[in-house]
Each structure stands twice: as C-alpha cells, then as structure tokens.
Amino acid sequence: MFGQISTTTTAPTERGLEDLDAAALAYAARIAGLPPERRQEARDDLVRFALPFAGRLARRYRGRGEPLEDLEQVARLGLVNAVDRYDPERGSFTAYAAITIVGEIKRHFRDRTWGVHVPRRLRDLILEVGQATAALTSELSRTPTVAELSERLETPEEEILAALESAAGYSPASLNAPVGGESSAEFGDLVGESDNALESVDDRVTVSGLLGRLPWRERRILAMRFYGNQTQAEIAARFGISQMHVSRLLSRALTWLRQAMLADGPSAWQAGGADAEAQRVRVSARRSAGRVTVTVAGEVEREPAADQLRRAVVDAVTTGQPTEVVVDLAEVTAMDAVGVAALLAGRDAALRAGVPLRLSRAQSAVQQSLTAAGLAPLRQQH
Incomplete structure (x- = not known):
C-alpha cells in the first residue's frame, strides 16, 4: 500500500521518479470512492513523499538573489497544487508536478522579487x-x-x-547605501535639492482660496495682469474701460487680498468697491424748449447704476413728448455691458415713441463700448 512507501528519497534517479509516479497512482487508487473529508491523510502522505523532489527543483534556482528557504517554500506550494489537481488519466504525475512547481517558482521571481513594479x-x-x-x-x-x-x-x-x-x-540601489570613501554620506543625500519655493506653498493656497471670493471682473483682470502678462492698456481695451480705471480695480483687489491674508478670518468682498461706486453714479435730466438732456457721471458698471440710467432715458423719451433726447456721457469714466444694455433699452423706447435720441461727448473708452454695441450712429459731438 502507498501508506507503507518510504519517505527517504535521495538523488533524482529514474527509480526515484518511477517511485513518485507509483506513489501518485497509489494515492489516486486509495482515495477513489472516499468522501473528501477522508482524503486528507492520503494527500498529506503523498505531499511528504514528494517534498525532496520539490526541493531539488527549487535548488536549481538558487544564487539568483532569493533565499533558498523562500524558493523551497514556493516549490512546496506548487507541489500541493499539483497533488490537488492531479488526474491519473492525464499521464505522469512527475511531469505534471515538475511543470507546476517550476511555473510557481518562475511566477515568484516575476511577481515578488522586483524592487520596482514593472509591467x-x-x-x-x-x-x-x-x-x-x-x-x-x-x-x-x-x-x-x-x-x-x-x-x-x-x-x-x-x-x-x-x-x-x-x-x-529588479534590484534598485538603496538610498541608504554609503557613497564610499571616508565620507559617511549616503546615496540618498545626493538625490534631490532644496526647494526654495516650499515656504510659499501656504501663501499660494491661501491666495487661491481668496481669489474665489472676488467678483468675476476683478479675478479676470488679476489673471490677465499677473498670469497673462498683459499691460493695463491692453486690459482696458479688452473691457472697454479706461486704463486709470483698470489701475484702480487692480489696486483695490490687491489691497483686499493683502488685508484678507493678514486677517484671522477674511471678510467678504466689500463693495466699498464696485457697488458703492455704482450707487454713487449721478443721473439727472434737464428740459429746455422741448429738448431733454440726461447727464450721467461716474462708472456705469453695476446693475444699480445701469438701472438708474435706464429709467432716466426711458422716462425722458416717454414723458412730455420731447422733440429730442440727448444723453451727455462726458463725465462717464467707465461703462460695461450692463450700462450699454441700459442705453440699448433707451434707444428701443425712443424708436417706439418716435423721439430722436443722441449720445453726446462720450470718452474714448466708452466710445469703444458704444461702437461694439452698434450705438455709434447715435453719437454726436458738442
């Protein structure tokens, strides 16, 4: 019976291989008809008998950077897999076990011994x-x-x-390897360099968060000036405002950013900037011999100011049947899309009322916005 086969196997002789095949056949016959829970003893006997065979295969790969004990352990795992999957109808157990064990060892070298992951x-x-x-x-x-x-x-x-x-x-150099000579320096000391910009990381993160609190226009102007390297004149032309106004917007935004960075808790963007100035826009209407002159002064760049201008122009063309309405823009220092929209609303109201509408004395920065909106034909000089 297989249980009486000696477990002292020596050199890989043909007789030893024949004994291994015979032991495997005896194992297959022994477990035939047995329930799975009663096959464990026979399986353990075959594994113990074949352990020297697995050890010989493992020793073929010694000297390749892996401890022999680890290789033998991997070989034994391959042997157990071979025993569990053995089918006597498919041929020699020795050949099948050798392929399985060697494959397991090669897989170990491929997947476990690389110092750095390589596909x-x-x-x-x-x-x-x-x-x-x-x-x-x-x-x-x-x-x-x-x-x-x-x-x-x-x-x-x-x-x-x-x-x-x-x-x-496969075997990368250690960062702790000594450089050599009398120096005590390690290889890692030679890798990399000091990052002088590291101290500014905290400030960069803080500024990026504060930028999100600024209005869109101020963020855009800051980006164009400091990231796009555009001049104030180029930015002014892009927004249709004066260069002086761009300078004021930049100064206001930078001052707020500086104060917010120094404060424990940054306050919201105050329209002690834009909205307050928009509310300080002055709009007045004067009638003389059937002619109405609407005078505007300030920066028409926010909805409150634009709404004032819209109401004043619409009231001028729809009240009292004037012979002409003139909008005096001499003191308007800046006008954006909402201001232009207010003038367009006044033009449409004038067309419906049949009242001539003229735009007078617009500054060059404002003229660009009017021309872009198709309001140039309404301009007149006085």
Missing part, C-alpha cells in the same frame, strides 16, 4: 533581451548595440531601450 510585458522582454545579449556577445565578441538587439528580437528599438532601463528595477 509583465516588459519583464518578459527583459528576459528575452538578456538571452539575446548573451548570444550576440558570443557571436560578435562584443556587446551588441540596441539596433542589433532590435533586429534579432524583431522588436522596435524604443521597446528595447525601455527594457534595458527597466532592468534596473
């Missing part, structure tokens, strides 16, 4: 490059070039170079 495709190519390098070195009596390796393996040179570079990932 499997590259790992396989590294082995092929190593074999081709050895063969070509023997043939050419020199180290082969990348082009020669590429031709031998029928692989693009880029992939050959990637494999050669990735080969260093």
Whole structure:
C-alpha cells in the first residue's frame, strides 16, 4: 500500500521518479470512492513523499538573489497544487508536478522579487533581451548595440531601450547605501535639492482660496495682469474701460487680498468697491424748449447704476413728448455691458415713441463700448 512507501528519497534517479509516479497512482487508487473529508491523510502522505523532489527543483534556482528557504517554500506550494489537481488519466504525475512547481517558482521571481513594479510585458522582454545579449556577445565578441538587439528580437528599438532601463528595477540601489570613501554620506543625500519655493506653498493656497471670493471682473483682470502678462492698456481695451480705471480695480483687489491674508478670518468682498461706486453714479435730466438732456457721471458698471440710467432715458423719451433726447456721457469714466444694455433699452423706447435720441461727448473708452454695441450712429459731438 502507498501508506507503507518510504519517505527517504535521495538523488533524482529514474527509480526515484518511477517511485513518485507509483506513489501518485497509489494515492489516486486509495482515495477513489472516499468522501473528501477522508482524503486528507492520503494527500498529506503523498505531499511528504514528494517534498525532496520539490526541493531539488527549487535548488536549481538558487544564487539568483532569493533565499533558498523562500524558493523551497514556493516549490512546496506548487507541489500541493499539483497533488490537488492531479488526474491519473492525464499521464505522469512527475511531469505534471515538475511543470507546476517550476511555473510557481518562475511566477515568484516575476511577481515578488522586483524592487520596482514593472509591467509583465516588459519583464518578459527583459528576459528575452538578456538571452539575446548573451548570444550576440558570443557571436560578435562584443556587446551588441540596441539596433542589433532590435533586429534579432524583431522588436522596435524604443521597446528595447525601455527594457534595458527597466532592468534596473529588479534590484534598485538603496538610498541608504554609503557613497564610499571616508565620507559617511549616503546615496540618498545626493538625490534631490532644496526647494526654495516650499515656504510659499501656504501663501499660494491661501491666495487661491481668496481669489474665489472676488467678483468675476476683478479675478479676470488679476489673471490677465499677473498670469497673462498683459499691460493695463491692453486690459482696458479688452473691457472697454479706461486704463486709470483698470489701475484702480487692480489696486483695490490687491489691497483686499493683502488685508484678507493678514486677517484671522477674511471678510467678504466689500463693495466699498464696485457697488458703492455704482450707487454713487449721478443721473439727472434737464428740459429746455422741448429738448431733454440726461447727464450721467461716474462708472456705469453695476446693475444699480445701469438701472438708474435706464429709467432716466426711458422716462425722458416717454414723458412730455420731447422733440429730442440727448444723453451727455462726458463725465462717464467707465461703462460695461450692463450700462450699454441700459442705453440699448433707451434707444428701443425712443424708436417706439418716435423721439430722436443722441449720445453726446462720450470718452474714448466708452466710445469703444458704444461702437461694439452698434450705438455709434447715435453719437454726436458738442
């Protein structure tokens, strides 16, 4: 019976292999018809009997950077898998066990022994490059070039170079390795350099959060000035406002950012900026001999100011049947889209009422906005 087979196996002789095949056949016969819970003893006997065979296969791979004890452990795992999957109808157990054990050992080298993760495709190519390098070195009596390796393996040179570079990932140098000589410095001391901008990281994070609290226009102007390297004149032309107004907006935004960074809790953007100035826009109407003159002064860049202008112009063209309405823009220093929209609403009301509407004495920055909106025909000079 298989249970009486000796477990003292020595060299890999043909007789030993025959005994292993015989032991496997005896194991298969022994467990035939037994329930799974009663097969454990027979399985353990076969595994113990085949352990020397697994050890011999493991010793073939010693000297490759892995401890022999680890290789033997992997080989035993492969042996257990072979015993569990053994089917006597498929042939020799010895051949099947050898393939399973060797495959497990190679898988261990492939997946567990690399110091740096390298894709499997590259790992396989590294082995092929190593074999081709050895063969070509023997043939050419020199180290082969990348082009020669590429031709031998029928692989693009880029992939050959990637494999050669990735080969260093198998056993990377330790950052704690001594540099050498009398110095006590380590390899890691030579890698990298001081980052002088590290101290500014906290400020950058704080500023990025504060920028989100600014109105869209101020954020856009800051980005154009400091990230786009545009001049104030270029920004003014883009927004259709004066360069002086751009300077004021930049100064106001930077002052708020500076104060917010120094404060424990940044306050919301105060329209002691924009909205307060918009509310200080002055709009007045004066009638003289059937003609109405609407005088505007300030910056028409927010809805409150634009609404004042809209109401004043619409009232002027719809009240009292005037012969002409003139909007005097001489003191308007800036006007954006909402201000232009107010004038467009006044033009439409004048067309419906049949009252001539004229825009007078607009500054150059405002003229650009009027021209872009199609209001240039309404301009007149006095």
